[in-house]
Each structure stands twice: as structure tokens, then as C-alpha cells.
Amino acid sequence: MAVAAAPVVVIGIGNRHRGDDAAGLMVTDRLRVAPPTGADLAESAGDAMDLAALWGGRTMAILVDAVAAEGEAGRVLRLEGSDPLPREPSTCSTHGLGVVEAIELARVLGTLPSRLVLFGITGRDFAQGAPVSAAVEAALAEAEHAVRTELRSLSREAEDA
């Protein structure tokens, strides 16, 4: 777990052994090849308390996670922390409190970073031991680009401020 004091943290979320659920972690793998400046890279299984610890005290958090959504696999979605999030009960968290619950809980407690962006990569197959689908594999570069663009945009905003 990264605990350095950078104001921004990028958190890849997922499970490498459940097919497309590895997408978020694979994006942080790609980011790690040329680490962005001014941001920490971290990984999480998506537990709410783990996430709260990772983004605690940061001004911004970027989450990258596979999402189950209708439509084609391999789309990259962008959600702001201020957007309404689906509140289906968690079925993928080892603790019954997952990513959405982490965001909602932090919102209730007033501990959300001032900006939170979630990049979701729509997945198709989350079975145990399944390989990452070709559609998700093909979307990783787009997701990586989206994260880097977000970070550059944030950096420019900070310079302008």
C-alpha cells in the first residue's frame, strides 16, 4: 500500500484472478511503467476501509475499476464523485462494503477528497480464473490515457490557481 504524501492518488481496484475484474490493476500496471509525477499509485481489492485509508488526507483520488454495466465490454466510463452512484448491494467485496459503499460512506462522513474521479471499464466475464477478455484488454490503453489526461488537467488547474 502506498502511503506517500502526494496530494493525488491513483488507485487500481480489482482481483487479478477474476477475469475482467483485473482491469483496474492492469491500468495501474501500465501507469507504473512511466509513473506520473505528483501522484501515488496504489492497488486495492476494493474494501471500503482500505480505500478510505488510501485516499485519506489527499486532495484528489482517481479510482480505476472494472464495472458491470449493460452494453458492450471494453467501454471506459468516467464518473465524478459528485455523480449519483448505483446502490445495488455489494456482491464483490470481501467485507460486504465495496467501492460504492466506500465513496458513499466517505461522503456521509465528509472525508471524501475534494475531487474524486472513477474510471470504470465495462467488463464481461468475472468468473474465477477466467482470462481478461479481449475487449477489456483493448480498452486498457484508452483508460491509461484517460487517467494521464485527468492528471495533466489537474496539474494545469493547480498551476492556474
Add this chain to the structure above:
Amino acid sequence: MSDANGKAEGSRTIRVDYLARVEGEGSLHLGIRDGAVEDVRLAIFEPPRFFEALLRGRGFGEAPDITSRICGICPVAYMMSAVHAMENAAGVSIAGPIRDLRRLLYCGEWIESHVLHVAMLHAPDFLGYPDAIAMARDHGEHVRRALGLKKAGNDIVRLLGGREIHPINVRVGGFYKVPTRRELSTLTEPLLRARDAARALVDRVAAFPFPEYEQDYEFVALRHPDEYPFNEGRVVSSRGIDIDVADYDSVFEEFQVPHSTALHARIRGRGSYLVGPLARYALNSDLLSPAARDAAAAVGLGPVCRNPYRSILVRAVEVLHACDEALRLIAAYTPPDAPFVAVPVQDAVGLAATEAPRGLLYHRYRIDASGSILDARIIPPTSQNQGAIEEDLRRVATACLDMPDDALQGRCEQTIRNHDPCISCAAHFLKLTVERT
């Protein structure tokens, strides 16, 4: 989440697709006919994970890291049972600072696991909320304190284990690296605050409304002459069992039931039993730290608690004990000369039981002269508790038949959560069906 489907006259079905706040994949079926509970099945449909088969042929030193992957919540328990079993096979007994560090690591896990369950997963049942988020809107301070308290446990596991979940610093014989006194002392201040928070948690939980219900469980836990049990002790019960762990298989047995992929367990010739906080407390409350003992007395727990709904209170007391024990161990710590003791390989059987947060966790391995594991058997607490949970459900449902379906369903879910079942799989939900005919 539930929906009600009217069936034939006099017949109703309640279906819950997802029960949050429990661990694992399973379902509950209650068959109610003519106003009587006929059939109770806590069915675990978690796919087999084959850990015991996976261990065959692996080196005995790999068992702690492999078995820790069984559970993301109590990996320390799996590691500890594995290292003790392997050391038992080799005839090695670890004492001194390494043993103390193991107990400290266990303190961290108990704090993490218990606080999560008490404050976030189980408390909403008592306070009338569907989940922790809804609860946090009205009880933000409670949740903030719990997060801080849990963090103290995380800090212990991270410092000793290398990371908070699935530690990587534990090995047969000890640790790969041990902390300096200075490193360990960084935990003291957070733990002092945690201890205050734990004491407040006991008081807060004690004020919850507890359903009136008692069950005459046979409690089973480890018992050590001097310590509230984590790592070792004799296996004792509230009805007279008092055996060395080596005799576990002669007293307890696993068996299969058609409706569950997880094995059940029973005392041979006697039936179900209960492991976990209620059992530990009933059999060891005299060994709690003075502050934990006082706190338990102050909230009226008494030496034995048979009300499973009050298990949340016992867990809170155990959190306070774990904070006290952690502080004691840190204050007394002197680093060992070496981080681990060499453990020789020999053709032997090794077994051990330790106290996971949810109860007694038994490991047994047979290894050959080269150190390869020939076979492995792991009996987790939830397997052992399945029978007792079903009996609870049968009695609770019988007593609550007059409740509307929604209320009965909620009470059944709460009853399951009393035992913090850890079905331990990557996707977690429990399907509950109540049929009334």
C-alpha cells in the same frame, strides 16, 4: 433486498437475493408448514477452493502463505495455525519475543476483524438501519471512531506482517524480519487512543436493544493456563471436553450435508457446538485483561453469555482486551537474537489450533522427510458453527412466527450475523428463502 410473491392460499415465499454484511456465498431456506418451522438449511454454495489439495506436494514452509489466501479477513489465523502445525511436526516450540510478536500480530487481526463486524456490519441490525452508510448519517461519530480503531489493528498487521491484508512476513519458525523496539513503539500512541475507543465501544454496544434469547450451546475454545487464547492451549468445552489438540480428531468429526458444499462439524456422539467469541469468553473470561474484565462486568455480561445477539458485546470486550494485550506486549518487547528459529524437516504429522476471530481454527498436515506436504486438513470456525447457526435459526424462527415476513426475515439475517460467518470467497452474497405453506 426482497420481494414477496403470493403463492397458493396459505402459502407465502420470501426471497432475499442478497444479504449484505456476511462473508461468502450461501443461502438460507426456512420451510414453515402450518405455523411450524419444519426445515432449516443454511446452504453454502461457495465453490470448493481445493486448498487442501493445492497444498499437497508443496513445501512445508509454503503452507502459511498459501493458507493465508483462504481468507482476506483472518489471514493471520491461517498463518498462525499453519506455522504452529509445522513446528509441531518438527517438535519445535517457539518461545520468547517471537512468540510475543505472533500474539501481537493476532491482536492486530482481532481488532481489524472484530471492529469491522461490530461497528460496520452488525451494528446496523441493532440500530435499525439497512447498512453502515445509512447508519453513518445519524451516527457519524460512531463510524469515525470505529474507522480509527480498526486502523490501529491495521497498523499492527502492517508493521509486523508487511502489509495489512495477506501478510508476507510470517514464516515457519518466526518472521523474515522483526521490528526494532523503536519501530514497535510507534504503535503505542495509536493503541492508547484505540483502547479508549474500544472502551467507549463496549459502552455504546451495551446500550443496543438485544432480543431476549438464550441457547444452551456447548462452547468449545482453546484454554491456556495464563493467557486469553490466541495461539495455543488445550481444547476445552463447557461440557467437560479437555484435550490436547492432538486428540481433536478423536472428539470432533466433520460430515457432509446435502445442502452445503462446506462440511459441517460435530462432537462425536453428541452433536453441534459453538466456537468463537461467546465460547472463548465463557471458557476464558477470567483471563481477560483487567480493563476488559471490568468493562464486561460493568455492562452486565457475567462470566458466561448464552445470548447470541450479545456476541457483538463480547466482540467489543475482546477488542479492548486485544488493545491491552498489544500494549503489554509492545512495552515488554526486546528483539530476538534472530528473526526465526530453524525448523528441521522430518517425516511427521503436525497439527495445531489457534483462535481466529470467529473461533477455533484447526490445521493438520502430514509431511515427508523432504518437507513435502502429503496431505492437509483445515477446519475453519464457520464450518464448525453451521450446525449451531441452524439450530439458532430454527428456534428464533419458531419464536418469531407471528412476525410479518419482513421482520422475520430481518431477524433471521441478524441471527446469522451474530456468528459473523466467514464463507470466504471473492463474491459474497447469501440468498434467503422463507416458504410458508
